[in-house]
Amino acid sequence: MQEWLEQFMGRFDRLDKFMDIMSGRHNVLNGERLLDNQDLCQLLNVSKRTLQRYRSAGELTYITIHHKIFYTEKNVEKFIRDHFTDGDNNSETELEPSG
Template sequence: MCNTHTQEVENWLDSQEMCLLLGFSKRTLQYYRSSGRLAYSQIGSKIYYKSSDVERIIADSETQNQSLKQATPYEKN
């Protein structure tokens, strides 16, 4: 009997799908790539992103928004 290995297959998204899911412009997506905040793979002129990275960016954004909401608002004297 041979051993079978199950491996989860990662979904890949193109730039247009990423922009739609994240609400980013193409320029913002390019900024995330160039700043190292978002990993990508390129095949020819087409750029692809892992779906798990979308989930990470959304989670990071939600965490950052919660931190900002908990901050004490500035009061003018």
Template sequence: MNIDRTEFHAWMERVMQRFDLLAEKIHKVEQRHNSIDGEELLDNQDVLQMLKISSRSLQRYRSDGKLPYYTISGKLYYKLSDVHQFIRESFHRPEPQRKATG
């Protein structure tokens, strides 16, 4: 089979348009599955990396009610805003040291 250059470019253009359409559809599906009420959802791995903690620590934060989570199709997710709030609440300013009297 032998095609000329113009026909080849037209064919490649159609292929690339199909790829672009597929990429848009994939992006829409990902957004739908990774957000709730328009807010980004993070999975366990995302939160573990973000907070630099162990999976046991994350489980303890869930159990203690310190970090809200959602179960979707058997998988755990966290709202990005909840994780940010958890970080703010977990941040403790060091207390000023008192001078020893003696």
């Protein structure tokens, strides 16, 4: 249990660092921060193809503006809460999809 908690808190630390980095450069729509594919790939430590699979499966909500895909911060937070758990993952830098 302690190891799981440490990994969980480590992920929050990485998210916090990521959000600090993003605070210097971000797009906003109706007052909500938007993340692009590159931002989300870095945040989740996944490939662009993996994001495409999440979108195609309807698991990750996105919007398209001028042929570019964006994800609202709120939808990304919901996606992480709903789809990612610690699982049997041995690496602190990767997130494992649940179920």
